[in-house]
Amino acid sequence: AQSVTQLGSHVSVSEGALVLLRCNYSSSVPPYLFWYVQYPNQGLQLLLKYTSAATLVKGINGFEAEFKKSETSFHLTKPSAHMSDAAEYFCAVRRASGTYKYIFGTGTRLKVLA
Amino acid sequence: DAGVIQSPRHEVTEMGQEVTLRCKPISGHDYLFWYRQTMMRGLELLIYFNNNVPIDDSGMPEDRFSAKMPNASFSTLKIQPSEPRDSAVYFCASSPDRPYEQYFGPGTRLTVT
Numbered sequence: 535a536q537s538v539t540q541l542g543s544h545v546s547v548s549e550g551a552l553v554l555l556r557c558n559y560s561s562s563v564p565p566y567l568f569w570y571v572q573y574p575n576q577g578l579q580l581l582l583k584y585t586s587a588a589t590l591v592k593g594i595n596g597f598e599a600e601f602k603k604s605e606t607s608f609h610l611t612k613p614s615a616h617m618s619d620a621a622e623y624f625c626a627v628r629r630a631s632g633t634y635k636y637i638f639g640t641g642t643r644l645k646v647l648a
Numbered sequence: 649d650a651g652v653i654q655s656p657r658h659e660v661t662e663m664g665q666e667v668t669l670r671c672k673p674i675s676g677h678d679y680l681f682w683y684r685q686t687m688m689r690g691l692e693l694l695i696y697f698n699n700n701v702p703i704d705d706s707g708m709p710e711d712r713f714s715a716k717m718p719n720a721s722f723s724t725l726k727i728q729p730s731e732p733r734d735s736a737v738y739f740c741a742s743s744p745d746r747p748y749e750q751y752f753g754p755g756t757r758l759t760v761t
Binding site: 577639 | 752
């Protein structure tokens with residue numbers, strides 16, 4: 535079985551500060567991992583993905599994430615927060631083979647303070 | 649491409665009525681997913697299709713929910729009869745043959761009174 539845990543349902547950072555959103559996963563088989571962003575009243579948009587290539591993954595809007603198998607983590611970071619980063623962020627996992635069923639975390643709402 | 653198209657964007661209905669949500673996936677995508685998002689339960693996968701065939705419907709809450717994909721460019725999610733607890737935002741997403749990326753529609757906000 536697979537699962538995803540996002541630590542912190544709400545995170546606040548100052549504009550220009552480091553953004554760190556945490557995601558830990560549980561999977562009995564090699565996983566694929568994803569981060570999505572959702573702006574108000576919109577669907578989810580893919581930020582980045584890990585599919586067993588490089589463990590440090592770069593995405594859109596300056597975000598990146600590192601796959602750490604020993605820690606079963608896939609935390610999302612951005613060196614300098616921008617006001618436009620305020621949104622809800624979801625981590626997701628699916629098996630690398632077999633079912634294409636995705637499991638999403640409960641989301642972290644990021645607030646950026648001026 | 650116009651992206652994933654969902655209709656209606658908002659639906660308000662009374663308990664007991666039939667509700668039909670519609671989705672047009674991105675052309676050429678082989679996979680289609682229906683999700684439900686609520687504050688209490690987050691984002692839940694209801695069902696997904698591959699080449700118009702339902703593959704996994706284990707997330708469908710109960711028999712009141714049904715989904716069809718009659719062709720590669722159209723899918724419906726039907727709730728009959730609807731109940732207030734069905735109130736949620738329903739998303740459709742599609743992905744290409746190697747579904748490492750899902751493309752989400754804007755969602756349908758359903759309110760059942």
